[in-house]
Amino acid sequence: MADTETIYKTDALISEDIDAYLEQHRHKTMLRFITCGSVDDGKSTLIGRLLYDSKMIFEDQLAHLEADSRKMGTQGESIDFALLVDGLAAEREQGITIDVAYRFFATEKRKFIVADTPGHEQYTRNMVTGASTADLAVILVDARQGVLTQTRRHSYLAHLLGIRHIVLAVNKMDLVNYDQNVFDAIVADYKTFAKNIGIAAFTAIPISGLAGDNIANASAQTDWYAGPTLIEHLETVDVATNAASGHPFRLPVQWVNRPNLDFRGFSGQISAGKICVGDEIRIVPSGRNTKVQRIVTQDGDLDEATVGQSITLTFEDEIDCSRGDVIATADAPPAIADTFEATLVWMAETPLVPRRGYWLKIGTQMVSATIQPPKYQIGINTLEQLAAKTLELNAIGVCTFSTDKPIVFEPYADSKELGGFVLIDKMTNNTVAAGMINFSLRRAHNIHWQAADVNRDAHATLKDQKPLVLWFTGLSGSGKSTIANEVEKRLYALGKHTFLLDGDNVRHGLNKDLGFTDTDRIENIRRIGEVAKLMTDAGLIVLTAFISPFRTERRMVRDMLPDGEFIEIHVDTPLAVAEERDVKGLYKKARAGMLKNFTGIDSPYEAPESPEIRIDTNAMSVEQAADEIMRKIFDA
Amino acid sequence: MSLTHLQRLEAESIHIMREVVAESENPVMLYSVGKDSAAMLHVAKKAFYPSPPPFPLLHVDTTWKFKDMYALREKAAADAGMQLIVHKNPEAEAQGINPFDHGALHTDMWKTEGLKQALDMHGFDVAFGGARRDEEKSRAKERVFSFRTANHRWEPKNQRPELWQLYNARKAKGESIRVFPMSNWTELDIWQYIHLENIEIVPLYFAAPRPTVERDGLLLMVDDARFPLAEGETPQMRSIRFRTLGCYPLTGAVESTAATLPEIIQEMLLTTTSERQGRAIDHDSAASMEKKKQEGYF
Known part of the structure; x- marks a missing residue:
């Protein structure tokens, strides 16, 4: 090992003048970086080396490490640094890292947070996660292998996530006899590729993680190399933590602070620019202007605050502002829109379902979003545009999406905070995708809703009823239409204005272009939901009778309507009973394989978990079922 | 004006705490009376000032803490204007479980079981903890928002990706989240912060x-x-x-x-x-x- 001597921890200062050391430490800045490389490029070894050289490894850990190295290491009697950073038990056994791990070390000038992410193709997700918070990326290349497919993939992802500082670390130089020609050839090769994907500049350093060359100390073996060591570069690269400080002021509101009637503050972290007391600001999307009255912190009011600080603002005027709003410089506010093009990275085992609703979190805003089928997928190895109908785990694609209400945004290239978002599955609550807004397709403020004087309240009042959607769901042959018909008759008798939507009047007209694949079924329900919503706007009581097998779609329709207007009625008939009845002979056909995607046979039915009403058709006749519904909803 | 690393860490922790308060129903802060808890509580006071932190402190007591710790516990909660909930596993108490006679069972009953009991009893859906990623190898891969099943189990293979500063706090009924706002602090950072901010410790x-x-x-x-x-x-x-x-x-x-x-x-x-x-x-x-x-x- 070339250098086990301490290099960048100032031992002398610590022991001689701790106060001076603390003063120095206090002014350190922070750099977050990510290391990426293929399985055998020596990432973990490099990080282990950084920790070891900066004395972040203690004796007890070192003792464990030495024992572990002998037991399961790959370096014979030498210390296997990789064992230091491979955390979870499962992956220690496999000898590969399979998740993002964060590591910490410090030098005299900076504190570092390293995201260690795996190199396997199937783990694009983890690398994207690690890259999202990184200021710099160290791309590792094995000197014996040169630029590989994985190298290109990692570089593309780092660039996609907006990392502007790229270090090409040509590792294992000890294994190629520190040959300058090898290094130069790899750098030239990489340069061509980098230019193609838009990486304007990068720093190349010949290193050996195992032997310690050009990590902390300039290596005697590479006298042909005059550039900085890896540590020198990391310490001095100008990532200006306030890269966004030249931008106009933005503060996404997280929380309204109201300890008492006399104080109303708006808390959040400044995502761009700076703000002074008295500055003219605008609340987006409402568009109301006011001035900053105070910048409140527990350490006393501030005169000004800058990007990165978590603060609380008070306004000169009492105007509405709540979580999800963005406080911005009045003369340069961010735009609002509801339709966008974005690049999506799919992160879940369950693929994207186009046109299904997902929760979308961007800044402090949470809205419902619908994703269109991808325009194309990006072949991560070739960077070609490929045709795609959906996106699967680790796929990257370009899609358009729309939100159920306008959101405040900026393109990702201008703002990670207002341009980066995650998609959340409404049923499982899992984070299923990361997205980066490229641009908006139309500005929402160009669409003016007709503020009709005769509104939905007026329609309902004239009809003297509360608009409702009675949503009957259940297996084919469960009796949905029969019961819905019976309920409609009784409502009619009471003088209510109703309309029944069922397969007969929807499938033949509005939805005749749709088949029975999962995607078509979702679109079918979406259209029915929209029609039902328009009819409730007209003041009607709408009854619908569709199998509607998926919880997510029923939830989507529920979310379209005002609270309390969606009544889910589960017509609960066991599959065996429905199949036994088989009024239309469909089950027989499905069993014979003549009908594909038939609910209950080769397509699932997701029963409602807590419907407003459940009808047990084994225990009730059609009349009793209608009685029950009338009693529960209309007290009749 | 560029923020120092401690200012960045503090701002990040404040951001995390505010996200939790905005998106959860019934959060609680686990308070162990140690230095990490002291720093975390200090950040919490800053995050919501001039309001007191809008959640209680929970101490899962084993009855075997140092006397000095019990003394500071009451004072710290009072100073912050926060409610202090102390939970002692009644089973462990009845059986007289102690570290001298019961070894690993002591930690399991008082701490692991005690914590689950307290969270269930009060219906807390989010619990802040002061753990840091630099403490231990498996912590290094822990998310800031760490999901627990209704049985409080942690599934290391089934954690949600965390990108940028976007934390997904949605969960089903019964599930809970452990949130670690101090994840990115190191031991040195904590000490330096306690020193600079004059935080009272045991x-x-x-x-x-x-x-x-x-x-x-x-x-x-x-x-x-x-x-x-x-x-x-x-x-x-x-x-x-x-x-x-x-x-x-x-x-x-x-x-x-x-x-x-x-x-x-x-x-x-x-x-x-x-x-x-x-x-x-x-x-x-x-x-x-x-x-x-x-x-x-x-």
Whole structure:
């Protein structure tokens, strides 16, 4: 090992003048970086080396490490640094890292947070996660292998996530006899590729993680190399933590602070620019202007605050502002829109379902979003545009999406905070995708809703009823239409204005272009939901009778309507009973394989978990079922 | 004006705490009275100022903490204007579970089970914890928002990706989240922050002459009369301090004369053993912390 001597921890200062050391430490800045490389490029070894050289490894850990190295290491009697950073038990056994791990070390000038992410193709997700918070990326290349497919993939992802500082670390130089020609050839090769994907500049350093060359100390073996060591570069690269400080002021509101009637503050972290007391600001999307009255912190009011600080603002005027709003410089506010093009990275085992609703979190805003089928997928190895109908785990694609209400945004290239978002599955609550807004397709403020004087309240009042959607769901042959018909008759008798939507009047007209694949079924329900919503706007009581097998779609329709207007009625008939009845002979056909995607046979039915009403058709006749519904909803 | 690393860390932790309060129904802050809890509580006060932090503090008590810890616990909660909930597992209490006779069962019953009981009893859906990623290997991969099943289990393979500063706090009924707002702080950062911000910590962190005995390579403090002395064993006065605090019979002291924060930091930086070395719990096996976490230990 070339250098086990301490290099960048100032031992002398610590022991001689701790106060001076603390003063120095206090002014350190922070750099977050990510290391990426293929399985055998020596990432973990490099990080282990950084920790070891900066004395972040203690004796007890070192003792464990030495024992572990002998037991399961790959370096014979030498210390296997990789064992230091491979955390979870499962992956220690496999000898590969399979998740993002964060590591910490410090030098005299900076504190570092390293995201260690795996190199396997199937783990694009983890690398994207690690890259999202990184200021710099160290791309590792094995000197014996040169630029590989994985190298290109990692570089593309780092660039996609907006990392502007790229270090090409040509590792294992000890294994190629520190040959300058090898290094130069790899750098030239990489340069061509980098230019193609838009990486304007990068720093190349010949290193050996195992032997310690050009990590902390300039290596005697590479006298042909005059550039900085890896540590020198990391310490001095100008990532200006306030890269966004030249931008106009933005503060996404997280929380309204109201300890008492006399104080109303708006808390959040400044995502761009700076703000002074008295500055003219605008609340987006409402568009109301006011001035900053105070910048409140527990350490006393501030005169000004800058990007990165978590603060609380008070306004000169009492105007509405709540979580999800963005406080911005009045003369340069961010735009609002509801339709966008974005690049999506799919992160879940369950693929994207186009046109299904997902929760979308961007800044402090949470809205419902619908994703269109991808325009194309990006072949991560070739960077070609490929045709795609959906996106699967680790796929990257370009899609358009729309939100159920306008959101405040900026393109990702201008703002990670207002341009980066995650998609959340409404049923499982899992984070299923990361997205980066490229641009908006139309500005929402160009669409003016007709503020009709005769509104939905007026329609309902004239009809003297509360608009409702009675949503009957259940297996084919469960009796949905029969019961819905019976309920409609009784409502009619009471003088209510109703309309029944069922397969007969929807499938033949509005939805005749749709088949029975999962995607078509979702679109079918979406259209029915929209029609039902328009009819409730007209003041009607709408009854619908569709199998509607998926919880997510029923939830989507529920979310379209005002609270309390969606009544889910589960017509609960066991599959065996429905199949036994088989009024239309469909089950027989499905069993014979003549009908594909038939609910209950080769397509699932997701029963409602807590419907407003459940009808047990084994225990009730059609009349009793209608009685029950009338009693529960209309007290009749 | 560029923020220092401590300012960045503080701002990030504040951001995380505010996200939790905005998106959860019934959050709580786990408070262990140690230095990490002290720093976390301090950040919480800043995050919601001038309001007091809008959640209670929860101490999962084992009845075996140091006396000094109990004293500071009450004071810290009162100073912050927060409600303090103390939970002691009634089963463990009834069975007289203690660290001398029951070994690993002590931690399991008082801490792991006690914590689950307290969270269930009060219906807390989010619990803040002061854990840091630099503490231990499996922590390094822990998310800031760590999801637990309705049975409080941690599934290391089934954690949500966390991108940018976007935390997904949605969950089904019964599920809960452990949130670690101090994830990116290191031990040195915590000490430096306590020093700069003048945060009150338990006096046991500072060296003083204290009665001690040596057991299994650990230097233990005889904090009260419950400490069973072996035959011929007499407590020795030694100048000691603690790098971490837990149950006093399980927490090893170090011999030291560091009596001020700069001296403590100096000693920490020059020392050659990691802070968890003083904890008996981690020595079981290399993957012991990961196992305990899967079972619901914080």
